Amino acid sequence: MPSGELQKLIDERRAAFDPKKASAPRGEKVFTLNCQPCHQIDGGGNVVGPQLDGVGGRGLERLLEDVLDPNRNVDPAFHTTMVSLKDGDVQSGLFRREEGEAIVLANSAGKEVSIPKKDIVERRASTTSLMPENFGEIISPADFDDLMAFLLAHGPNRRQSRAGVSPAQVCEAGRVEPLALTRSLDRRDARPTLWA
Numbered sequence: 001m002p003s004g005e006l007q008k009l010i011d012e013r014r015a016a017f018d019p020k021k022a023s024a025p026r027g028e029k030v031f032t033l034n035c036q037p038c039h040q041i042d043g044g045g046n047v048v049g050p051q052l053d054g055v056g057g058r059g060l061e062r063l064l065e066d067v068l069d070p071n072r073n074v075d076p077a078f079h080t081t082m083v084s085l086k087d088g089d090v091q092s093g094l095f096r097r098e099e100g101e102a103i104v105l106a107n108s109a110g111k112e113v114s115i116p117k118k119d120i121v122e123r124r125a126s127t128t129s130l131m132p133e134n135f136g137e138i139i140s141p142a143d144f145d146d147l148m149a150f151l152l153a154h155g156p157n158r159r160q161s162r163a164g165v166s167p168a169q170v171c172e173a174g175r176v177e178p179l180a181l182t183r184s185l186d187r188r189d190a191r192p193t194l195w196a
């Protein structure tokens with residue numbers, strides 16, 4: 001979808017969001033189904049993408065942008081890797097690690113795939129996100145509002161108590177180094193401070 005249309009969708013969803021109608025408990029189910037393959041919140045889920053504890057502190061506007069237009073602000077640590085294979089196939093995913101004579105990518109379903117290096121003819125980084133950009137279409141508007149309510153319920157207070165760092169300290173520290181972030185992704189207890 002062209003970015004102008006995405007912005008229009010973001011504006012529409014923001015205007016239509018009614019906190020009295022949206023339900024965080026229902027939103028949790030939407031999260032489990034659509035987001036958990038790649039994200040962890042409150043300890044559940046995968047860590048292919050950033051951990052989302054405390055993400056509600058960003059507010060509705062920024063959350064709408066993050067979810068509906070994931071390619072807008074992609075941290076370099078999350079740039080997708082594209083590999084062309086000898087048989088003409090092209091695979092893309094988030095680089096996870098080297099494993100002997102293979103590289104391991106996480107694909108758009110959040111699943112790890114191992115690709116033998118000998119099959120690769122070209123490997124390059126793309127600036128796009130692994131996160132699908134069609135959630136505005138595949139999640140109904142009502143479910144989407146519930147999802148927003150669920151994320152908004154995970155504000156910075158929770159984060160503060162879990163990580164022992166206040167939101168202000170996080171802001172001061174700014175974004176973590178991409179390298180540190182990549183490393184921390186492999187540790188389930190790590191909490192990358194991406195939402196400064």
Ligand code: HEC
Binds near residue numbers: 034039049094109
């Ligand atoms: C296939 C994996 C995948 C799925 C599924 C996915 N995401 Fe993401 N998400 C990512 C990656 C990778 C990033 C980091 C790059 C970027 O900002 O787009 C990300 C970034 C984000 C961010 C910004 C985080 C930050 O620290 O900047 C939010 C918020 C987010 N996702 C929420 C969601 C929600 C909500 C869903 C479900 C509707 C979802 N994601 C589904 C992979 C995924």
